[in-house]
Amino acid sequence: MSIHADPLETFREEAKEQLVVLEESLLALEEDPADQEMIAAAFRSLHTIKGSGGMFDLGSLVHFAHVVESVFDLMRNGTLHVESRIISLGLQARDHLLALLEHGDDPELQSEGALLEQAFLAYLPEKGDGAASPAAGQSAEAQSERTWRILFRPKPILFRHGANPLLLIREMEELGTILVLGFSDGIPELSSIDPTECYLAWEVLLTTTADEQAIRDVFMFVEDDADLEISLVDEVADSDLPYKRLGEILLERGDITAEALEQSVNERAFLGQTLVEKGFVSSERVHAALEEQRYVRSMRESRQTAESSNAIRVGTDKLSSLVNLVGEFVSMHANVVFTAQQKDDRDFIAVGEQMDRLIRELRDLSIEMHMVPVSGLFNGYRRLVRDLASNLGKEVRLITEGSETELDKNVIDLLKDPLMHIVRNSVDHGIETPEIRTGAGKSPTGTLKLAASYAGAHVVIRVSDDGAGMNVERIRAKAIERGVLSAESDRSEEEILQYIFAPGFSTAEQTTAVSGRGVGMDVVQRNIEQLGGSVRIASRTGEGSTVTIRIPLTLAIVEGLLARVDRNWYLVNLSYIEECLDFDTMDHENRRGYASYRGGIVPFVDMRRYFRIKGTAEKNGGQQLIVVSVDDKRVGLVVDEIQDTYQSVIKSLGRIYEKVEGISGAIMLGNGTPALVLDVDRLVRLAAREKGHE
Amino acid sequence: MATKVMIVDDSVSMRQMVEIILKTAGYEVTQAVDGREGLEKLTDDTDVVISDYNMPNMNGVEFISAVRNGLVNRAVPIIMLTTESEDEKKQAGKQAGATAWITKPVNRDNLVGVLRKVTATLDF
Numbered sequence: 165m166s167i168h169a170d171p172l173e174t175f176r177e178e179a180k181e182q183l184v185v186l187e188e189s190l191l192a193l194e195e196d197p198a199d200q201e202m203i204a205a206a207f208r209s210l211h212t213i214k215g216s217g218g219m220f221d222l223g224s225l226v227h228f229a230h231v232v233e234s235v236f237d238l239m240r241n242g243t244l245h246v247e248s249r250i251i252s253l254g255l256q257a258r259d260h261l262l263a264l265l266e267h268g269d270d271p272e273l274q275s276e277g278a279l280l281e282q283a284f285l286a287y288l289p290e291k292g293d294g295a296a297s298p299a300a301g302q303s304a305e306a307q308s309e310r311t312w313r314i315l316f317r318p319k320p321i322l323f324r325h326g327a328n329p330l331l332l333i334r335e336m337e338e339l340g341t342i343l344v345l346g347f348s349d350g351i352p353e354l355s356s357i358d359p360t361e362c363y364l365a366w367e368v369l370l371t372t373t374a375d376e377q378a379i380r381d382v383f384m385f386v387e388d389d390a391d392l393e394i395s396l397v398d399e400v401a402d403s404d405l406p407y408k409r410l411g412e413i414l415l416e417r418g419d420i421t422a423e424a425l426e427q428s429v430n431e432r433a434f435l436g437q438t439l440v441e442k443g444f445v446s447s448e449r450v451h452a453a454l455e456e457q458r459y460v461r462s463m464r465e466s467r468q469t470a471e472s473s474n475a476i477r478v479g480t481d482k483l484s485s486l487v488n489l490v491g492e493f494v495s496m497h498a499n500v501v502f503t504a505q506q507k508d509d510r511d512f513i514a515v516g517e518q519m520d521r522l523i524r525e526l527r528d529l530s531i532e533m534h535m536v537p538v539s540g541l542f543n544g545y546r547r548l549v550r551d552l553a554s555n556l557g558k559e560v561r562l563i564t565e566g567s568e569t570e571l572d573k574n575v576i577d578l579l580k581d582p583l584m585h586i587v588r589n590s591v592d593h594g595i596e597t598p599e600i601r602t603g604a605g606k607s608p609t610g611t612l613k614l615a616a617s618y619a620g621a622h623v624v625i626r627v628s629d630d631g632a633g634m635n636v637e638r639i640r641a642k643a644i645e646r647g648v649l650s651a652e653s654d655r656s657e658e659e660i661l662q663y664i665f666a667p668g669f670s671t672a673e674q675t676t677a678v679s680g681r682g683v684g685m686d687v688v689q690r691n692i693e694q695l696g697g698s699v700r701i702a703s704r705t706g707e708g709s710t711v712t713i714r715i716p717l718t719l720a721i722v723e724g725l726l727a728r729v730d731r732n733w734y735l736v737n738l739s740y741i742e743e744c745l746d747f748d749t750m751d752h753e754n755r756r757g758y759a760s761y762r763g764g765i766v767p768f769v770d771m772r773r774y775f776r777i778k779g780t781a782e783k784n785g786g787q788q789l790i791v792v793s794v795d796d797k798r799v800g801l802v803v804d805e806i807q808d809t810y811q812s813v814i815k816s817l818g819r820i821y822e823k824v825e826g827i828s829g830a831i832m833l834g835n836g837t838p839a840l841v842l843d844v845d846r847l848v849r850l851a852a853r854e855k856g857h858e
Numbered sequence: 859m860a861t862k863v864m865i866v867d868d869s870v871s872m873r874q875m876v877e878i879i880l881k882t883a884g885y886e887v888t889q890a891v892d893g894r895e896g897l898e899k900l901t902d903d904t905d906v907v908i909s910d911y912n913m914p915n916m917n918g919v920e921f922i923s924a925v926r927n928g929l930v931n932r933a934v935p936i937i938m939l940t941t942e943s944e945d946e947k948k949q950a951g952k953q954a955g956a957t958a959w960i961t962k963p964v965n966r967d968n969l970v971g972v973l974r975k976v977t978a979t980l981d982f
Contacts, residue, residue: 171871171874171875171878174870174871174874175871175875178869178870178871179871208912211912211941212868212869212872212912214941214962214963215869215872215910215939215941215962215963215964216869216871216872216875217963218962218963218964218965219871219872219875219876219879219963219964219965220875226963233941323933324926324932324933324955325926325933325955325956325957326906326933326934326935326936326955326957326976327935327957327976328935328976328977331974331975331976331977332975335975360933384958385957385958385959385975385976388952
């Protein structure tokens with residue numbers, strides 16, 4: 165152990181001995197500046213100090229010794245002449261090194277050393293920028309994964325120099341993923357094998373983020389003892405690149421000539437087989453090329469898997485079941501809360517409230533998972549529009565807006581057909597032929613715009629065209645003819661336009677193969693209303709039409725305000741509600757149905773009257789006005805009492821109640837009683853229409 | 859079994875430091891003060907040799923070619939210690955058959971790193 169007592173002390177002693185040698189050499193040089201032996205001796209002592217010092221973290225000593233040594237190196241190889249100034253500097257350097265050894269690195273010594281260093285540096289040639297820049301260049305490159313082909317053909321002498329190819333391959337393994345292919349075709353007959361020679365060759369496919377230099381560094385000690393070819397075969401990230409074919413790979417690797425490939429490629433048999441049969445290449449090489457092909461493919465695939473690994477694919481059916489289950493869970497929870505309230509169990513109620521928060525999160529999350537952007541839906545119509553337009557001899561440009569807007573996947577699936585009808589109609593009946601358009605002073609190319617945007621818990625999809633627009637008079641005539649509108653009716657143009665959604669309404673003078681005859685807008689409206697949505701059309705003659713579809717973000721669960729009228733419960737979708745006011749304290753005019761509201765008036769619908777419920781509200785009052793709005797139209801709904809917000813799965817009322825205006829579904833309350841979901845959209849329109857009459 | 863390393867260097871402190879570093883890293887170390895002693899101490903058990911260039915009596919290059927042309931463990935990996943200003947020595951060492959080289963100053967990282975490059979150490 166004594167030998168390890170203090171290596172640093174040993175070093176100091178040794179270095180001091182070297183400094184004595186240095187001093188002696190310098191003094192001898194002063195006598196005879198041409199004494200090569202002495203220059204070498206001085207150099208050697210500096211070199212030894214530097215070399216050993218590096219092991220003891222004596223940074224400044226090593227650095228200083230290095231600078232001085234470099235100057236002596238120049239003298240040693242004759243570039244620099246020995247002169248007395250250098251010798252005196254050398255002696256100062258010797259003293260400085262001794263001080264560094266004895267006192268360590270104190271600040272005073274540092275400044276002294278810096279001065280001396282400058283004096284020595286003056287003798288050294290300027291270092292160009294070239295030294296620093298390649299390193300910088302290297303780090304800027306090489307971020308993404310690439311696949312390299314490394315052909316390593318050692319010279320027979322490799323083993324004799326103590327190198328071990330296996331270690332090199334292992335070292336490459338540390339850089340990334342590798343595939344090693346060995347070539348044994350260089351092995352001679354057993355009788356003539358020299359065991360000290362290397363006959364093998366390797367091909368390594370390495371997928372790594374390291375750059376070429378890093379790969380070369382693996383081979384730095386064997387460069388002279390082997391043929392090394394490093395080539396880039398694949399940018400793993402760029403999966404758009406086509407996969408290379410076998411012939412291409414063999415050619416690239418230099419295994420075959422272009423002529424050989426040419427001669428073999430036209431034969432019907434497998435290329436590899438043909439090449440081997442014709443003796444152009446050994447089967448081992450073909451095998452290697454095939455392996456390379458397979459490897460590149462698998463690397464790309466695993467890369468793609470890795471990229472998508474932060475996402476899991478789940479079948480939409482499973483997701484839908486999840487959403488449905490969450491919906492049921494929400495309803496069940498309402499039941500739990502109700503029971504807790506019945507029992508007036510405070511702890512139970514508290515738990516129920518905590519659960520409520522969790523369930524909301526769960527609900528939002530499951531709905532979110534079920535959301536997909538409408539871009540897929542929108543883009544699906546591109547082809548349709550293009551084909552339709554060319555069939556009809558029209559020029560139509562489709563533009564989309566807000567295609568990142570997300571909707572429940574089920575809603576999107578159900579929207580596909582209705583929206584297609586609308587798009588078709590626009591191209592077919594809306595947008596004119598280029599001749600007509602030019603005549604009307606429009607650009608010959610019509611524009612069809614699909615736009616989506618959020619509006620509370622709804623998504624609004626607008627299909628607009630800059631075509632001819634609707635002919636309101638013709639629709640009015642048709643409506644009167646079909647007996648759905650009286651001739652004296654003074655409905656607004658906007659209201660009349662909505663008749664195109666009535667059954668069997670097709671106004672185009674010529675029905676075409678594209679839009680057919682009237683199978684359209686009524687079906688469209690029914691489909692959209694089944695989704696809990698609404699559809700409206702606006703149009704200006706000569707300027708175009710816009711169909712606006714408003715649909716709920718999700719079908720699964722609604723959150724609403726529970727309101728009571730007499731003994732019945734109704735749910736008003738929260739997304740429509742602006743505010744709730746105490747109806748009794750408001751100025752209102754019952755006969756005409758207006759209440760003063762925020763300095764103006766708002767029409768209201770007395771739900772008791774609307775649903776023809778007998779009796780009047782309780783004498784003690786407490787009637788509430790729920791102000792709802794749709795498309796900037798405000799209407800108040802008068803109810804007896806407002807309870808709480810409530811979330812639930814909406815159940816369909818079935819076909820029998822399909823036509824009941826003002827109700828869009830039903831929910832089951834916690835205590836098992838049903839509540840009807842108000843069709844706010846319809847109610848608002850109804851109210852607006854009635855008021856329009858007066 | 860521990861990998862046997864022989865350090866051939868005329869500097870006592872260098873030999874000691876190399877020994878300490880390598881022993882901690884799990885190697886077995888023998889020392890030789892110059893090429894001549896290195897040749898005497900080289901056996902077929904020696905797994906790797908680390909040799910300085912500048913040495914009295916028999917320098918690094920002479921030592922390496924003596925090993926390569928000798929009869930004992932002629933294919934042993936030999937790591938030569940050089941400095942960055944000694945490119946011609948590096949070349950001479952390579953010509954003589956050095957397996958690898960370490961550019962001074964020597965420290966734990968480059969020493970063990972290069973050793974791992976040329977020998978099958980405990981890692982495998």
